[in-house]
Ligand code: HEM
C-alpha cells in the first residue's frame with residue numbers, strides 16, 4: 063500500500079477552493095502564465111508584462127531607483143519596529159534609545175539598520191539622479207517625472223534630517239540646531255519660518271514632536287504618494303528610457 | 307513574440323475537477339490555430355487582450371528586443387534586493403550607529419556639524435554671506451535641478467552628443483561632492499581647516 | 511427611417527456674455543481656490559507654536575543683591591550666566607569698567623542691564639562664558655566674536671548677539687523670552703572698538 067506523500071498534500075492544497083481563489087492560474091512556468099501572473103497580481107503589475115531587454119541589464123540603471131525604493135521599504139519596516147519602543151519626549155527619547163540598544167532583543171541591530179539604510183538611501187537617490195541625467199532620460203516625454211524626482215530627492219533629505227533629531231543626543235541636538243539655523247537666513251519671514259519649524263524659539267520639546275510627526279507619518283506618506291506617481295509615469299512614458 | 311506555445315498537455319494532470327475560474331483575458335482571447343498536424347497540444351493562439359500586433363503574418367519581422375518581466379526583470383530585482391539586504395545586515399551587525407551623551411542646550415560640543423548631506427551647505431556658508439550661502443544657493447540648486455528638462459531642449463540623449471549639459475551637470479555634482487568632502491573631513495573645531503591625518507571630525 | 515433622439519440645439523454663449531456652464535465652472539474653481547487658501551492659512555495657524563513654558567516664557571532673576579550673592583563678580587562686570595533663560599545678564603556700567611581697566615564695582619546698575627541670548631546668531635551654537643584674554647564673547651563653533659555688550663566684532667555672524675527684553679519692578683529683574691530682539695547690525699561700535707588682530711583670543 064502507498065502512503066500519501068508531500069506531493070499529494072500539495073496537490074490537495076492546490077486544488078482547494080481557497081488556493082484557487084488566491085491564485086488564478088498554476089505556478090507560472092510558461093510564457094503565458096508568466097505574463098498573466100505579472101498582469102493579474104497587484105504588486106507585480108507595477109511592471110509591464112514585457113520590458114525592453116536593455117532595461118534589465120544592471121549596467122543600464124544600476125538598479126539605483128529600484129534600490130532606493132527597496133531601501134524605502136526597509137526603512138519603513140525597521141522604523142515601525144523602532145516606534146514600538148520610542149516616545150518622542152525630551153525626557154524619554156534618549157532613555158528609549160538607550161533601552162533599544164541595551165534591553166530590546168535585536169534592538170541595536172534594528173537601529174543600526176535604520177540608520178545605515180537611511181544614509182545609503184540618500185546616496186542611492188543622488189546616484190539614481192545622476193544616472194537618469196546621463197541617459198538624458200528627463201527629455202520628453204519624461205520631463206515631469208524628473209520634476210517629481212527632484213521633489214522626491216528633497217523629501218528623502220528631509221526624512222533623513224528629521225530622523226536625525228530623534229535620538230536626542232548631543233550629535234542630534236547640535237546638528238539640528240545648526241541645520242535649522244540656516245533657515246533663519248531666509249530673506250523673508252525668516253524668524254517666523256524657524257519659529258513654526260522648531261515649534262519654539264530653539265530646539266526643544268516642540269521641535270522633537272514636530273520632527274517626529276514629519277518623520278514617521280507625514281513625509282513617508284508624501285513619499286509613498288509621489289512614488290506611486292513616479293512609477294505610474296515611468297510606464298505611461300513608455301517604460302525605462304533608452305537604449306541610447 | 308506574440309505567438310506562444312500552449313502549456314504542455316501534461317500540465318493538465320493537476321487540472322481541477324470543478325469548472326475552473328476563467329480570467330477575463332482568457333475568455334477574450336482569439337481562436338486557436340492548429341499546430342503541426344497530428345501533434346496534440348501544439349495549437350497556437352493570440353493573446354488579443356493585451357498584445358498589439360499588426361497582422362498575423364509579419365512580412366518584416368524585426369528581432370525581438372523585449373523580454374518577459376517574469377522571470378528576467380524579477381530575477382534582477384530579487385538579486386539586487388538580496389545584495390542590498392546582505393550589505394545592510396552585515397553593516398548593521400558590525401558597525402554601530404553613533405550615540406553620544408544626552409542633548410544639552412547649555413553645552414556645545416567643540417565640533418557642531420549638520421548631517422553629512424548638509425555639510426556642503428555648511429561649507430558654502432563659510433564662503434558666502436549667510437543669506438546667499440544658506441538659502442539662495444540651495445534653493446537655486448533644487449529649483450535649477452527641477453527645471454533642467456525645460457531648459458535643455460536638445461533632442462540628443464547619448465552623453466557624447468550633449469557634452470555641454472553633461473559637463474555643466476557633472477561640475478555641479480562634483481562641486482557639491484567636493485565641498486561636502488571638505489566639510490566632512492577637512493573641518494574641525496571652529497570650522498577650521500584640519501587635515502584628515504590630524505583628526506577626523508565626522509559622525510554619520 | 512429611424513431618428514436618433516435629439517436634445518434640441520445647444521445654444522452657444524450670446525456674444526459678449528459667458529455661457530451658464532462656463533460661469534458655473536469658473537465659480538467652482540474660484541471657490542475651490544479660496545477654500546484651499548483658507549485651508550492653508552488655517553493649517554499654518556493651527557501649527558503656530560503656542561509656547562507656555564520653557565524658553566519662550568517669562569523668568570524672574572531677582573534683585574541686584576540676589577545676583578551678587580550667587581555670583582559676587584557680577585558687581586565687577588563679569589556676566590552672570592542665567593541658565594534657565596539661556597542668557598548672560600550684563601551689569602553694563604561694571605562691565606564697561608572691567609573692559610576699560612578701571613575695575614570699579616557697581617552694586618546696582620538699575621535699568622542699565624542687558625540680557626544677551628547665548629545662542630550665537632550665526633548657526634546657533636551656545637556661546638561660552640566671557641573670554642578672559644579679550645573680554646569678548648567668542649563662539650567656538652566658527653569664531654564669531656562679540657564685545658561685552660554683544661556687538662559683533664569679528665567672525666561670520668550676521669549681527670550682534672540677540673537679546674531679550676528686561677523688566678525691573680521694585681528692583682527685581684525679569685526676562686521675557688517670548689520675543690527675541692535681534693542684535694545690533696554689523697559695524698555697530700558703541701563701546702570697545704578694539705581691533706581683533708591686536709588682542710589675544712580664546713577662539714581661533
Ligand atoms: C525616493 C527616491 C526615488 C525612487 C525610489 C525612484 C525610483 C525609480 C525607479 C525604480 C525607476 C526605474 C528605473 C531605474 O531604476 O533607474 C525610476 C526612474 C526614473 N526616475 Fe526615479 N526614483 C527616485 C528619485 C528620483 C530623482 C531624485 C530623480 C531626478 C531628479 C528621478 C527621476 C527619474 C526619471 C526621469 C526616471 C525615468 C528614467 C528612465 O526612463 O530611464 N527619480 N525611479
Ligand code: FES
Pocket residue numbers: 630631632633634635649650651652653654665666667
Ligand atoms: S555658531 Fe557661533 S560662530 Fe557659527
